[in-house]
Amino acid sequence: MKNTIYIILFALLSFTVHAEKYAVIVAVGDYPEASGWADISSVNDVELIEGALLHQGFSKQNIMTIINEQGTRDGIINALNSIKSKLAAGDILVVHFSMHGQQVFDDNGDELDSLDESLVPHNAFAAYSDSYQGENHLRDDDLGNIIKGLRNQLGTTGQLFMILDSCHSGSSTRGSISRGGKGALVPPNWSENKEVKNSGSDMMENVSLSDAAAPFVIISGARAKEQNFEYEGYGSLSYAFAKAMNTLGTDFTYRQLFNKITAVMATIAPKQQPVIEGDIDYKLFKGEYVQQQPFYTVKKVVNAKSISINAGTIQLFNPGTTVHILPAGTSKFDEKLSLAHGEVSRTLFNESRVLLDKELPDRIAQNYIVFVDQLSYGDISLNVFIDETVENQVKSGVETFLKDKNIGQLTTTATDAQVIVNTQNGYYILQGVAGGDPLNVDDKNPGAESIEELNENLFNYAQGSYLRNLEMKNPTYEFSFRLVPVEYDESFEEVGEVLEFSKFTDDSGAFQISDDGTRAVLEVTNHSNKDLYFSIVEIYNDGKILPFMPNANCDFTDGERLIPRKSTQVITGCAYEFAPPYERIVLKAFASTSPINLTPILTKKTTRAVMNPLESFVKDTYTQTRGGGGSRSNDRQLKGYTTEFVYEIIKK
Known part of the structure; x- marks a missing residue:
């Protein structure tokens, strides 16, 4: 039996x-x-x-x-x-x-x-x-x-x-x-x-x-x-x-x-x-899915000192990323087992070419795996198409600005661009290549009136797009968050019970919150084995970036934004109320083992405090003026995690 x-x-x-x-x-x-x-x-x-x-x-x-x-x-x-x-x-x-x-x-x-x-x-x-x-x-x-x-x-x-x-x-x-x-x-x-x-x-x-x-x-x-x-x-x-x-x-x-x-x-x-x-x-x-892994397989050994690997821009690889080559079957990175060190020279969506500092023992791709050493995050790069309705003087001014700031270039066709500049009612308008409403127009702003204002709009869009796309995914610092709707007592300014999340999602599955005074708070989860500090920004369709946590109304200290390892906290001390624009907005969170506060950078306030490397990294996106095609490399100090939550503000 x-x-x-x-x-x-x-x-x-x-x-x-x-x-x-x-x-x-x-x-x-x-x-x-x-x-x-x-x-x-x-x-x-x-x-x-x-x-x-x-x-x-x-x-x-x-x-x-x-x-x-x-x-x-x-x-x-x-x-x-x-x-x-x-x-x-x-x-x-x-x-x-x-x-x-x-x-x-x-x-x-x-x-x-x-x-x-x-x-x-x-x-x-x-x-x-x-x-x-x-x-x-x-x-x-x-x-x-x-x-x-x-x-x-x-x-x-x-x-x-x-x-x-x-x-x-x-x-x-x-x-x-x-x-x-x-x-x-x-x-x-x-x-x-x-x-x-x-x-x-x-x-x-x-x-x-x-x-x-x-x-x-x-x-x-x-x-x-x-x-x-x-x-x-x-x-x-x-x-x-x-x-x-x-x-x-x-x-x-x-x-x-x-x-x-x-x-x-x-x-x-x-x-x-x-x-x-x-x-x-x-x-x-x-x-039964596979989480992001720190290693990748070799697609082809091109020659003794060059390989092609099964990882590209989709896997966050950029030229300048460095790697170690270890024997296949190695379960954990050990630098003593490294057969060669290499640097990514060019990338496609799912493939990268790596140049090695020494020859590999043989040319059998299956004998090797690739561990990431330092990621390179690339630079801000914006492709802009200028419509024929825009004056040549303005076109020349935009081209010079993009070149001087090293943030992009003009394209000859709209299909190769990320954003289109045209004119509407005497103003310069930014248009996404997928159409829709202008990116730099709202109830208060009809568009850009001058070359200087247009260039500022383009810079904001470029920076916002860059930070939206930025991914730092070291599993050691894994962190997640979301907005949760709550009851709110206006008289006593107190947060009540958490409301059912599903009642605030539309047919498309998106979290929506109206401008009728409904409040929401942050729920944050630290999945890692380390205590983590966090900071959150909000990024609008036009690229505008504003502090979300902390901000002027929720000026939480570093200690109040420290989440103990393996824990979830609902932060009831700050209840958010929402107002236009009526669009989907990306909240981007940065988590690190050292205190991080992006508010002084976003509000352009000076500070004498020593910056967290992540803060310095974000600050650099405001001052990108390097010539050439340098990349933002992840040095040994830049350790962190980024994640997003998307919500939509709707009319009452």
Whole structure:
């Protein structure tokens, strides 16, 4: 009897251990000319997504890629059915779509606005005609039934995670590549129900499930009525997902992953709002994910003193980063085992070339692993396109300013830029390449009146973008935080009970707080084994950076911002009230083992105190005037951690 129990337990444990991770990546970008669809860079997304998943323990043989002409409607459905046949209860499945999206007429009466959302396969056409009525589009109804089958197959112990880097909006935007951008595919004389509003993706369908269906999460690149834009030849969501997956901390949920994605997209596509739906508070990959690691694998030994490694800008590598090469199988860094020391000479998204100080014993890549010595954080660099409506004198003034400050350069095309300068009502306007409202215009400021003011706007935007993107992820100093809504007694100015967080998130999963006097406080968590000091700034879409904790109204001392190791604190001594602008704002936290206060730097107040290295680092972003292409290196003193929380201020 005892042996029988052991055999059963062994079988159960073996089943749990051998649960598999699968993925399907669909990338359609080269559409037939007759389809009416413009080509997009979807295929570039494959390397980002595949690289991120391989790093998470997905095996190459379990990742199916469907590219261009393979991605017909039937081809996509057959691929998903094929992967379904391999799934067992408890497995994890990731499905990623990079392609055009479009709204199409509702063919079964289940949509309040009379429009289905759909993905655009390779053999789908953009316009309704006598010969085409949308039969090759992949509608949300179709997707809903496919999802149902996959969830039922995976069971309650499995997970299904879907990523949609497409959009369904009918508007178009100048100066960038959009995924979608066509009007709805509808019959003649069709009319839309315009009263219906939805801040979600509209891709979540209500379908009947078994009681044993798997949890399901879907992240979309944009809301139902928004455009989804590309960034430097990659889908903005694909880029943000890959970057977020390389900065995972402890106990990550899908909601926390989404917060990371939102923070990245606030910089690269500030007017585009990603959406998360489903079981978002489940642990990412059932908690079986790989946290950011201090070592990487070698892709190729180019020659005895040069290697190519599987890490690039997505993994926070920049030229100037230094590394040690150790024998494969080394579990912990030991400088005595170092075979060579090297410096990164150039980087791509997922790859870097490293020049070594000595020759390696052989040219077999699998024999080596790479440990980071010192990271280089790069310099502020802003690509600016000047519209033809701007005078040559102003263009020349901007070019000189960028060169003198060493913070960027002008581009000859809008698609190569991060920001566009044009004129509006006699003022100089900054416009994101993904369109949307001007970045330097609000109720009080109609834009820049002079070259000097325009240059200041450009500097603020460049610096804000740099700090938003800045990642310091030493696991030794891991730290996280969020805003939590609270009851507040105005008469006694006292904080009451913490309110339910989920009631302050919208359909897209974003934390929202209104300007009606609702208060929130900070909840901070120190995940590390060291006591940590922290400081938080807020970064707006136009790049403006203001102190958040401490600030003039919440002037907490260093000691009051010290969080003991392995603890969480709700800081009730400072209750925040919110006012316009009505936009998504990034809160960026810096944590360190020594006191840190960024307020004097941001308010440009002088201080005689000795600065924390992190403070000095941020201060340097205000005075970048070096010539050449130097990089901000992480010297031995610069030890810390950065993390973000994104929230949105809405009207009452």
